[in-house]
Amino acid sequence: MKRPFTIETASASIQSSIRNAVISFDEMTVSVIKVTFENNGHQVNGYGFCSNGRYAQEGIIKNRFMPRLHKVSPDSLLDDNGVIDPLKCWSVFMQNEKPGGHGDRAVAAGALDMALWDVYAKAYQKPLWKILSEQFNDNQVDEQIFVYPGGGYYYPGKGYEGLKDEFKKYQEQGYKVMKMKVGGDSIEEDLRRIDAALSVVGFGKNLCVDANARFDLKEALAFAEAIHPYDLMWYEEPLDPDDFLSHAILAESYVPSLATGENLFSKHGLQNLLRHGGLRPDRDWIQLDPALSYGLTHYLQIIEMIESFGWSRRRLIPHGGHQLALNIAAGLQTGGSESYPGVFQPFGGFADGYEIVEGRVKPQQEPGLGIEQKGDLYRRLKEIFD
Amino acid sequence: MKRPFTIETASASIQSSIRNAVISFDEMTVSVIKVTFENNGHQVNGYGFCSNGRYAQEGIIKNRFMPRLHKVSPDSLLDDNGVIDPLKCWSVFMQNEKPGGHGDRAVAAGALDMALWDVYAKAYQKPLWKILSEQFNDNQVDEQIFVYPGGGYYYPGKGYEGLKDEFKKYQEQGYKVMKMKVGGDSIEEDLRRIDAALSVVGFGKNLCVDANARFDLKEALAFAEAIHPYDLMWYEEPLDPDDFLSHAILAESYVPSLATGENLFSKHGLQNLLRHGGLRPDRDWIQLDPALSYGLTHYLQIIEMIESFGWSRRRLIPHGGHQLALNIAAGLQTGGSESYPGVFQPFGGFADGYEIVEGRVKPQQEPGLGIEQKGDLYRRLKEIFD
Numbered sequence: 001m002k003r004p005f006t007i008e009t010a011s012a013s014i015q016s017s018i019r020n021a022v023i024s025f026d027e028m029t030v031s032v033i034k035v036t037f038e039n040n041g042h043q044v045n046g047y048g049f050c051s052n053g054r055y056a057q058e059g060i061i062k063n064r065f066m067p068r069l070h071k072v073s074p075d076s077l078l079d080d081n082g083v084i085d086p087l088k089c090w091s092v093f094m095q096n097e098k099p100g101g102h103g104d105r106a107v108a109a110g111a112l113d114m115a116l117w118d119v120y121a122k123a124y125q126k127p128l129w130k131i132l133s134e135q136f137n138d139n140q141v142d143e144q145i146f147v148y149p150g151g152g153y154y155y156p157g158k159g160y161e162g163l164k165d166e167f168k169k170y171q172e173q174g175y176k177v178m179k180m181k182v183g184g185d186s187i188e189e190d191l192r193r194i195d196a197a198l199s200v201v202g203f204g205k206n207l208c209v210d211a212n213a214r215f216d217l218k219e220a221l222a223f224a225e226a227i228h229p230y231d232l233m234w235y236e237e238p239l240d241p242d243d244f245l246s247h248a249i250l251a252e253s254y255v256p257s258l259a260t261g262e263n264l265f266s267k268h269g270l271q272n273l274l275r276h277g278g279l280r281p282d283r284d285w286i287q288l289d290p291a292l293s294y295g296l297t298h299y300l301q302i303i304e305m306i307e308s309f310g311w312s313r314r315r316l317i318p319h320g321g322h323q324l325a326l327n328i329a330a331g332l333q334t335g336g337s338e339s340y341p342g343v344f345q346p347f348g349g350f351a352d353g354y355e356i357v358e359g360r361v362k363p364q365q366e367p368g369l370g371i372e373q374k375g376d377l378y379r380r381l382k383e384i385f386d
Numbered sequence: 387m388k389r390p391f392t393i394e395t396a397s398a399s400i401q402s403s404i405r406n407a408v409i410s411f412d413e414m415t416v417s418v419i420k421v422t423f424e425n426n427g428h429q430v431n432g433y434g435f436c437s438n439g440r441y442a443q444e445g446i447i448k449n450r451f452m453p454r455l456h457k458v459s460p461d462s463l464l465d466d467n468g469v470i471d472p473l474k475c476w477s478v479f480m481q482n483e484k485p486g487g488h489g490d491r492a493v494a495a496g497a498l499d500m501a502l503w504d505v506y507a508k509a510y511q512k513p514l515w516k517i518l519s520e521q522f523n524d525n526q527v528d529e530q531i532f533v534y535p536g537g538g539y540y541y542p543g544k545g546y547e548g549l550k551d552e553f554k555k556y557q558e559q560g561y562k563v564m565k566m567k568v569g570g571d572s573i574e575e576d577l578r579r580i581d582a583a584l585s586v587v588g589f590g591k592n593l594c595v596d597a598n599a600r601f602d603l604k605e606a607l608a609f610a611e612a613i614h615p616y617d618l619m620w621y622e623e624p625l626d627p628d629d630f631l632s633h634a635i636l637a638e639s640y641v642p643s644l645a646t647g648e649n650l651f652s653k654h655g656l657q658n659l660l661r662h663g664g665l666r667p668d669r670d671w672i673q674l675d676p677a678l679s680y681g682l683t684h685y686l687q688i689i690e691m692i693e694s695f696g697w698s699r700r701r702l703i704p705h706g707g708h709q710l711a712l713n714i715a716a717g718l719q720t721g722g723s724e725s726y727p728g729v730f731q732p733f734g735g736f737a738d739g740y741e742i743v744e745g746r747v748k749p750q751q752e753p754g755l756g757i758e759q760k761g762d763l764y765r766r767l768k769e770i771f772d
Contacts, residue, residue, distance in 0.1 A: 011449070023482040027453070053484055059445020060490065063397070067413070096409040098439055099599040100627035100649030101489030104446065213485040241486035242654040245661055263486030268628040275631055276662050 003074045004038040005084055005119075007066055007112075010384050011056035012049070014344045018153035021183030021214035029056040030347055031108065033115040034385045037084050039123045046119025047371045047381050050111040051291040051320035052344045053262070057108035065093040065112055083123045086116040090297040102266035106294045113295020114324050114369070122368040128324075129363045132331030136300060144360040145329045146336030147350075148208065149173075150321055151343065152180020152197065160196035166342065167200040173341055174356030176206055177233055183211035187226050194230065204256075210236040213263065217246040224254040234259040234285055242269070248278025259285035262319035265293045267305045274309045281311045285335070289319040290328060303332060321348050323369040330363035346376035389460045390424040391470055391505075393452055393498075396770050397442035398435070400730045404539035407569030407600035415442040416733055417494065419501040420771045423470050425509045432505025433757045433767050436497040437677040437706035438730045439648070443494035451479040451498055469509045472502040476683040488652035492680045499681020500710050500755070508754040514710075515749045518717030522686060530746040531715045532722030533736075534594065535559075536707055537729065538566020538583065546582035552728065553586040559727055560742030562592055563619055569597035573612050580616065590642075596622040599649065603632040610640040620645040620671055628655070634664025645671035648705035651679045653691045660695045667697040671721070675705040676714060689718060707734050709755040716749035732762035 011029045018025050033048040050057060069077065072092050079085040090113060097105065121128040133141045149170045152163060163180065170178050180197050182190045194209065201207050209232060215223060220238040227235060234257040239246045241263035251258060258279060264270055270288060273279065279286075286306060290299040303313050314335040318325040321340035329337045340348025351373035354361050364370035372378050397415050404411050419434040436443060455463065458478050465471040476499060483491065507514040519527045535556045538549060549566065556564050566583050568576045580595065587593050595618055601609060606624040613621060620643040625632045627649035637644060644665060650656055656674060659665065665672075672692060676685035689699050700721040704711040707726035715723045725747075726734025737759035740747050750756035758764050 023484055027450075027482060029449070054487060055446075055450055057445065058449075059443065060441075063415070063444075064413075064441055096413060098409055098649060100655075101440060101492070101651050102628075103487030103489030103491055103651075105490050106487070240654060242488075242652075242658060244658065263484060265487050265489075266628075268626060269486075272628060272630065272658065272662070276658070 003070070005074070006036045007069065008034045008385055009058055009061045009066070011058050012347075012380065012384060014052055014347055016343065018155050018343060019184065020153060020181045020210070020212040022212045025052075028052060031056040031058055031061060031111045032381060032384055033061070033111050034381065035084075035115040035119045037119045037123060039083065044119050044122045046115040046117070046122060046368065048111045048114030048116070048118060049291070049322075049347055050107045051289045051322060052347065054104065054107045054292055057104055057111065060105055060108035061112055064097075065108060068093050068095055084116065084119060086113060086120050086297055089116050090295065102269060102293075106265040107292050109294040109298070110289070110291040113297050114291055117296050117324075118369045118371065125367045127364055127367060128327040128369050129331030132327065137332050140333055142330050142333050143362060145326060145363065146317070146359060147175070147326070147339040147356065147361050148177040148179055148336070148359065149175050149341050150179050150210070150319075150338045151341075152178070153343065154181055154184045160193065163193060163196050164200050167197055170341060171200065174359065175339070175341075176359030177201075177208065178206065179208035179210055179236070181212065182209040182223070183214035187223055191226060194227065198230070204231040205233050208233045208236055208259070211238050213237045213240050215239060217243075217249060220246065220250055221253065224250060228254065228256070231256050233257065236260065236287070237262065244272050244276035247273070248276065251278040251280060251284070257283045257285060259287055259317075261287040262289050262292070264288055267298065267301050270302055270305055274306070274311070281315065284315065286316050287319045287338075288316070289325070291320050291322055291324050296324060296328065299328060303334070321350075323350060323364075323371060323374070326350055326361070326363060327369060346374070346380050350374065389456070391460070392422045393455065394420045394771055395444055395447045395452070397444050398733075398766065398770060400438055400733055402729065404541050404729060405570065406539060406567045406596070406598040408598045411438075414438060417442040417444055417447060417497045418767060418770055419447070419497050420767065421470075421501040421505045423505045423509060425469065430505050430508045432501040432503070432508060432754065434497045434499065434501030434504060435677070435708075435733055436493045437675045437708060438733065440490065440493045440678055443490055443497065446491055446494035447498055450483075451494060454479050454481055470502065470505060472499060472506050472683055475502050476681065488655060492651040493678050495680040495684070496675070496677040499683050500677055503682050503710075504755045504757065511753045513750055513753060514713040514755050515717030518713065523718050526719055528716050528719050529748060531712060531749065532703070532745060533561070533712070533725040533742065533747050534563040534565055534722070534745065535561050535727050536565050536596070536705075536724045537727075538564070539729065540567055540570045546579065549579060549582050550586050553583055556727060557586065560745065561725070561727075562745030563587075563594065564592065565594035565596055565622070567598065568595045569600035569609070573609055577612060580613065584616070590617040591619050594619045594622055594645070597624050599623045599626050601625060603629075603635060606632070606636055607639065610636060614640065614642070617642050619643065622646065622673070623648065630658050630662035633659070634662065637664040637666060637670070643669045643671060645673055645703075647673040648675050648678070650674055653684065653687045656688055656691055660692070660697070667701065670701065672702050673705045673724075674702070675711070677706050677708055677710050682710060682714065685714060689720070707736075709736060709750075709757060709760070712736055712747070712749060713755060732760070732766045735760065
């Protein structure tokens with residue numbers, strides 16, 4: 001049987017001068033993927049990329065995942081209708097991978113899995129969220145998805161006015177809740193930045209702060225005490241993502257919401273967070289990013305796991321600000337999605353023409369993920385692959 | 387300042403027909419590294435490679451680590467004597483890496499860090515274990531290091547006689563304690579294989595079994611019950627490495643020793659195992675592999691961490707069967723080292739001519755790691771790089 005699909009991958013730069021409390025993004029890259037599938041004599045293209053923050057993963061994709069997909073009988077990768085099946089592909093490309101070590105491999109899998117779901121939904125001529133709703137969520141859908149811009153980065157010369165201008169722009173775009181970076185300066189300086197942000201967004205429940213795992217426990221507790229009176233929407237990644245006990249200690253004294261998970265990468269990491277991290281199902285947020293964590297295929301297990309612990313899937317708001325998270329939020333009814341209207345272009349952000357009203361957005365009506373509807377991203381992908 | 391060092395890297399195959407309970411090794415690769423350092427007009431070569439099981443990591447080494455070392459002022463990578471300093475290099479090549487996600491990145495760092503320590507010790511014309519002893523261990527040294535062959539793999543047509551012959555060969559080589567794979571067949575079949583092995587090694591304390599994280603909790607408990615009467619040296623990786631709670635439950639009922647850690651990759655993983663895994667400092671074994679876990683530089687922190695939990699460093703017996711683990715065992719006085727006399731050639735195993743007496747071995751007297759003293763490995767490295 002002739003192989004009915006091809007896979008191409010490349011690295012793309014998303015470098016910028018922004019920094020969070022731990023890293024600068026001046027050398028940041030992502031892997032991009034194009035899967036072409038021959039669907040009844042009709043060519044369907046699917047695109048994927050890994051979320052920002054963990055670099056391109058071409059080596060793992062080219063040297064481990066792609067050869068495994070090329071080695072098996074193509075038949076074994078198709079569903080009953082002869083369409084390339086992301087679930088079957090995932091099982092094959094992850095063969096001979098040892099347990100544990102969920103990091104770069106999870107990122108590589110996230111990019112490849114995204115492209116496979118894009119192709120799959122397009123072959124069925126449906127938006128991905130609709131496929132997800134039909135196959136995994138009893139046809140339930142969210143028509144309005146909570147989104148918030150992950151912004152407020154540090155960059156040279158930005159100042160309070162720069163931060164306020166950035167947040168005003170988000171408001172003009174229709175956002176209500178927004179997020180800023182903290183931990184990259186002294187507590188006093190960060191509090192002044194928070195005051196500046198609050199002067200735009202109005203009150204604490206419209207503002208999240210993100211320390212990007214910068215603090216040790218003592219620092220995290222001190223920062224928590226300082227921001228406690230603001231009653232913020234959430235206090236994100238205060239600690240090393242794998243230091244579950246320190247999260248539990250922090251949750252004992254910090255009453256408002258905590259958020260973490262973008263650097264956990266698997267259901268195994270989530271399981272430990274839920275078992276040992278002391279987070280509270282009535283208020284805290286879990287942010288594993290499907291595009292960094294073995295893809296949507298694995299995210300189905302993430303949802304299963306959080307519910308098996310008695311948590312609502314509404315507590316899941318993925319990191320990453322991409323169309324995949326948006327489709328998951330709509331079709332699987334999680335809590336919403338991060339958004340990158342200003343950063344990590346052209347990979348950050350949603351499709352063009354999305355109208356954000358009161359911090360909520362409707363999913364796209366076009367088949368697949370909606371990558372073609374994001375002009376700058378689609379042009380960049382065409383430049384890379386065509 | 388002219389850069390006084392060069393770094394080269396390549397992938398090498400160590401494919402073989404062996405399999406453990408979870409993966410086959412028919413597509414296994416490792417990354418190899420050569421660092422050349424100009425030491426007072428004298429060229430010193432250092433070699434490193436990542437341990438088996440997690441594949442080559444050229445992408446991470448070439449695209450992230452090497453550019454960072456090439457970007458900084460060479461001066462900032464040298465110690466007070468002008469010798470390239472592995473600790474300084476580590477801090478630089480890990481810049482702009484986010485917290486969490488300890489997997490392939492840790493493997494890539496392990497290979498590069500190994501080559502840097504090899505070069506460093508050679509520049510000072512001392513065996514690496516001697517450097518470690520002097521700088522980090524108050525000049526204390528172990529002259530006799532406990533080693534055991536990690537063998538007993540499944541392969542087609544091997545049978546009980548094949549297993550017995552393999553173990554007899556290890557005995558002839560001087561080994562006392564040896565390890566076999568389990569979990570790749572039914573419990574009944576594995577018990578018969580264990581009986582066959584015991585008929586050679588004599589009694590339980592000379593035999594370890596390794597399930598390579600194949601079991602869920604129920605299966606791990608059932609297997610534990612079946613092997614309990616044998617009172618084996620240890621029962622290794624019964625469970626998913628990140629499932630700490632299940633380890634604690636297993637340790638409640640299984641009285642003999644447990645061992646795990648080769649798939650944890652960082653002090654963060656170890657911290658969780660010690661906090662939440664219920665392992666017992668008087669009998670259990672921790673097997674993080676320095677060549678898979680951010681290198682010797684990070685392993686210094688692993689030792690610090692295990693001692694901060696009140697454990698003895700003697701409970702550390704690294705996975706990997708390489709000269710790095712042997713040098714660490716000698717110079718930092720950990721519990722010993724795995725050995726690969728029969729598998730993963732030419733990367734597995736120690737230097738030629740090592741005499742193993744009663745399952746113990748003396749460290750090499752030559753400068754560096756002792757890679758030049760392992761003929762087949764050195765020839766392979768020369769083929770790759772020269």
